[in-house]
Amino acid sequence: MELVWRPLTTADIPAVAALYNAAEAIDDTGELLSEEDFAESFAEADLPRGSLAVLVDDELAAYGLVVLRDNPAGTHRVRLDGAVHPKFRRNGIGRQLLASLVASSRELHSERHPTMPLTVSTMVESRSAGHVALAEEAGFTAQRHFYELEVALGESLAQVPIPPGYEIVPFSPDRDEEVRQVTNSTFAEHWGSVERSPEEWASSFTNSKRFVKETSFLALAQGAVVGFVLARHYPVVEEMTGVRELWIGDVGTLAEHRGRGVASALLSWTLAQGRAQGYQRAGLSVDTANSTGALGVYERAGFGVARTWIDFGLPVLLG
Structure with missing residues (x-):
């Protein structure tokens, strides 16, 4: 051959x-x-x-x-x-x-x-x-494992109240740069994460046909962004499976606002709005070694493990 x-x-x-x-x-x-x-x-x-x-x-x-x-x-x-x-x-x-x-x-x-x-x-x-x-x-050796989680967007979705002192608002383009900076700060200590440049941010979110601002939401405290859920939709999934899926690309809360139920409220709100907009399922990926308690937040929201992905790495000698 x-x-x-x-x-x-x-x-x-x-x-x-x-x-x-x-x-x-x-x-x-x-x-x-x-x-x-x-x-x-x-x-x-x-x-x-x-x-x-x-x-x-x-x-x-x-x-x-x-x-x-x-x-x-x-x-x-x-x-x-x-x-x-x-x-x-x-x-x-x-x-x-x-x-x-x-x-x-x-x-x-x-x-x-x-x-x-x-x-x-x-x-x-x-x-x-x-x-x-x-x-x-x-x-290559296995360096990290990631769960791919799914939840059906049915009547049994848990509704989590918004904590006092916070409000949830839809994503809006005029907050684009603020959200970019908050996501960079939120993920700064996450394994494998790098700071998104304005160009990379635009290609992944604001200029991407897959980004769905109608089902992306921000948590505000005193008018400033302190948390976010940024969602995507891949039409090919619906075309090939018949299921309209909302993909939760990024979820995060600034470190000083964690432990107050902000992420749970944001996620609950997003899933409810996604259901109202005709989505039948939501999915996301989480690092199994995530130290922020994200996996627990997702499990309490009803997500279950659908698949496990392995990040294999190989250090490369230079010169």
């Missing part, structure tokens, strides 16, 4: 989305992505130098992306994404692809952050035995 390796281009988006969904039909990770989702990812990537398409007789057999972050601190943690089409698996393509993506990460890192340590990482759904084996064979 002769393989052709080249960088991805935006013209590959339909083929990449088709490959991804063919793999998802077998792997059942629950992570559903559309052509629009890949268009957003491609827009943020260095396609000429941080991507790969692997072709067999002009058919896309595999793809890979190097996902860089703005403003790394301490260690530059670079994520590697990709997939091999099921019919081309067990031919060593995944092994070669992963090694090539690590090499590309090293090159891009050396140019952008030459004095900083580099770790490459990849997220693997825990039941994907082949993917787990591939990561471990390449020297």
Whole structure:
């Protein structure tokens, strides 16, 4: 089998989305992505130098992306994404692809952050035995586990009162920069978190078609933002499963306001509003080692574990 390796281009988006969904039909990770989702990812990537398409007789057999972050601190943690089409698996393509993506990460890192340590990482759904084996064979080790949680938005949703001294208001664009700064402060000590630049913030939220401001809410104390729930909607999930899902992308409260029920009230309010807007389910991801008590907040809101994801990391020697 002769393989052709080249960088991805935006013209590959339909083929990449088709490959991804063919793999998802077998792997059942629950992570559903559309052509629009890949268009957003491609827009943020260095396609000429941080991507790969692997072709067999002009058919896309595999793809890979190097996902860089703005403003790394301490260690530059670079994520590697990709997939091999099921019919081309067990031919060593995944092994070669992963090694090539690590090499590309090293090159891009050396140019952008030459004095900083580099770790490459990849997220693997825990039941994907082949993917787990591939990561471990390449020297990656499990560094963190994340629960993917879900709750049905039915009549039994718990209603949590807003604590005295706080109010909940809808997200509004005029608070965009304030919310960015509050989220950066809230997540500053979270594992793997980096400060979002205005550009990265805009691509993830205000300029993203997936961000839903109508079901994103802020907690205010004396008129200032002290907490937030920022939600997204992925139409492909509804198209492929028939379930309209509200994805809770970010939940947080400033440290000095924790332990007062602010996050619980915000989440309760968001779920109730989501239900009123026709969403049937809400989902989110949480670090199992989160030290802020977030998992307890979600469990009390009715969320249960649907899947477990493993963040595999590999420190990369430079020079």
